[in-house]
Amino acid sequence: MARNRPYTCGLDAAIDVVGGKWKATVLWTLEDQGPLRFGELRRAIPAVTEKMLIQQLRELEADGLVHREIYHQVPPKVEYSLTDFGRTLEVALRPLGDWGHANMARIEATHP
Amino acid sequence: MARNRPYTCGLDAAIDVVGGKWKATVLWTLEDQGPLRFGELRRAIPAVTEKMLIQQLRELEADGLVHREIYHQVPPKVEYSLTDFGRTLEVALRPLGDWGHANMARIEATHP
DNA sequence: TCAGGTACTCACCAAGACGTCAGTACGGGA
């Protein structure tokens, strides 16, 4: 994302955190379907590539929104889940998600 | 912005609309300070360049979020204001803005 | 022995978002 600091308002900061192409989808999927393994997450979001998923997950983890639990097994198993902090974001994001859902037809129509 | 259609959830659509680098700031400024002339808006957001401001305003106008009122005067006068639709977005955006405001220190600290 | 599944990493590339800078038409004021 195009970092824009220092932030002029809270919105800037929030969109900075959630503005990656797949971050909203990842957050929404993790909230909806609970802890998921990497492969499960990838299958839950078919359009994302492995590289992008990993990149977005790393950034969400760095921001403290997502927890990464490694199980030392073979084959490897890594589980991703929302942190408490991530859940507060999810709550703050919900009205925006509802707005987008309610106006999706309009948005798709007006976008080139 | 990186359009991501068809949208998988409302959040995608909403972030598509509001994800431009300056759009949140513009929306917030217009909501906060009422109808503003182009020059006033530019002075209210010092870091933005003219070209970017115009571009973002055009997109917000195309999305029906901002109204552009032209006064046929010399020197020219153009006033921008939120539409009713834009105001519904602003309402949906507020929890996210509050979240960003409340966690700004944390966000600034964890971002490289 | 060898393919398969796990969760990655890395090099390279294309598209587009963003920025810089110059230029436009118009009339008012010095």
Place this chain on the structure above:
DNA sequence: TCCCGTACTGACGTCTTGGTGAGTACCTGA
């Protein structure tokens, strides 16, 4: 007469974002 301020437009370049496709280590089961 010339410069100023208004609200733009357009060419050009750069830098970030995201995508492609390859390769990695490990153990399991056939």
